[in-house]
Amino acid sequence: AQSVAQPEDQVNVAEGNPLTVKCTYSVSGNPYLFWYVQYPNRGLQFLLKYITGDNLVKGSYGFEAEFNKSQTSFHLKKPSALVSDSALYFCAVRDRSKAAGNKLTFGGGTRVLVKP
């Protein structure tokens, strides 16, 4: 079975400082990995994904994430956080094997609070 862990319920960071949101995963095969962001009373918005190739993935709004196979991690990063980055962030994984179907498994979410 596939699973995702986001070990921090909340991350607090000052505006202008680097932001990191942690994610580790478990799949039996190779993973597809995703990050989504959710603003209050909105649906999830896609930020970026890792499918194959370069381990460093760049996405929307200046976010990037690094795939680390040995550590089974896919941490989300932003060099300089903005107050407008305050939101709920979700990591998700899908096992590439056909037997796993097309089921995306989400982590519990990490709330990011960027203070001015």
Next chain:
Amino acid sequence: DAGITQSPRHKVTETGTPVTLRCHQTENHRYMYWYRQDPGHGLRLIHYSYGVKDTDKGEVSDGYSVSRSKTEDFLLTLESATSSQTSVYFCAISEGLAETQYFGPGTRLLVL
């Protein structure tokens, strides 16, 4: 949220009543999904569809049924709503198995 609408956006109902939520897409994507979002659980897959009249169960399918008679519409039915089904429900779509899922704006359901 572009291309995906959900109705109703908010609903209050009583225990034991049937409830149907609708997801409508204008993207002509093959795959459609229903998730529920609860604090501490992230999003959990209820059911999904891989084509008209083709559906499969997710991890939390008990108490829910779905139907897809047209490419653009995916209905989620709670046959007899319970308080444990109070949640926010999201519809998502994707073009293919490996493609990104895009989410609708959500439906907030309260079962009293």
